[in-house]
Amino acid sequence: MKKKLVIFDLDGTLLNTYADIAAATNYALTLRGYPTHSVAVIRSFVGNGINKLFERALPEGHKNMDEVLSLRRDFVPYYNAHGTENTFVFEGMTELLEKLVAQGCKVAVASNKYQEATRHLIPFFFPTVKFSAIFGQRDGIPTKPDPQIVRDIMKDSFVENCNEVLYVGDSEVDMETAKNAGVEGIGVTWGCKTRELLEHHNPLAVIDKPEEILFWVIDR
Secondary structure, three states: OOOOEEEEOOEOOOEEOHHHHHHHHHHHHHHOOOOOOOHHHHHHHOOOOHHHHHHHHOOOOOOOHHHHHHHHHHHHHHHHHHOOOOOEEOOOHHHHHHHHHHOOOEEEEEEEEEHHHHHHHHHHHOOOOOOOEEEEEOOOOOOOOOOHHHHHHHHHOOOOOHHHEEEEEOOHHHHHHHHHHOOEEEEEOOOOOOHHHHHHOOOOEEEOOHHHHHHHHOOO
């Protein structure tokens, strides 16, 4: 194996979660009397954690922490109850994960989605895959692109050498996370950002299908 551990982002990399995120965000906005947004617009707000999502969704003049926390209080129970209704696994992802594990490679999740939802969605959508670590955004731990989440995953996965780790994600946040953690990163084009934007952050590669990850993990 070229790599002993592959760490995956969640939203836009493992799962297409945008419709459910948009539904929960718009539900919270409506309760507070604010305008709602299309799925495409909500999608552009995702990537830096739930509080940043709400800050971006709020209209000008209302982007303050009190309003962010109010939206969060309404969003979380709604998303916890409905967050799997329109979410789906990207084609080929389950097969890729199963193949990596069968080859002896560890797989893990590093997300800026809040921990409770991350820990629910992964086993729900990937019941046959054994992950070495599943981390979302945790209280007191900075969000990506801070490298702490990658370091915690490496520790829990018993992998010490950064050269044995590959980080896979769909955004510039993910590419910067990999760089900050000192591991190689791969960008994927099936998520929320363009190939051009991903390439601007100098990843190891930018790929169009999950199966292409195998080339960078398994020795030939």
